[in-house]
Amino acid sequence: MSDHSSSVKDFEESKFFITYDEMIKYMDSKFTSTVCPHCGKDEGWFADTGNAEDHSDATERMTLYKKPYAHSKLFRLYVVMSCANCGTMRSISAQRVRDWVNEQTESSNG
Numbered sequence: 001m002s003d004h005s006s007s008v009k010d011f012e013e014s015k016f017f018i019t020y021d022e023m024i025k026y027m028d029s030k031f032t033s034t035v036c037p038h039c040g041k042d043e044g045w046f047a048d049t050g051n052a053e054d055h056s057d058a059t060e061r062m063t064l065y066k067k068p069y070a071h072s073k074l075f076r077l078y079v080v081m082s083c084a085n086c087g088t089m090r091s092i093s094a095q096r097v098r099d100w101v102n103e104q105t106e107s108s109n110g
Contacts, residue, residue, distance in 0.1 A: 016077055016094050020060040022101045039086040048080045
């Protein structure tokens with residue numbers, strides 16, 4: 001009997017590493033407004049950057065969260081921001097941000 005679980009790859013955080021600065025550039029490029037859709041205020045957003053205590057450089061990393069699919073070992077990675085006024089949380093696909101950052105790097109090396 002074969003072990004089908006071996007086809008699920010281990011999560012490699014380094015492939016999804018997103019710096020705080022990269023996240024800000026992504027938001028500047030993609031978001032048409034920073035107004036919170038719930039409270040209507042534009043008082044800024046707090047980005048979660050708390051999971052990188054072990055890194056030795058001074059680069060702030062975005063905290064990566066895993067949202068598992070029901071009845072599966074698969075998951076979706078995302079980053080989270082919260083409204084500075086009301087606390088509404090906004091989740092954004094880490095894969096999409098990483099893809100955009102890679103596209104920007106490729107086009108500037110181009």
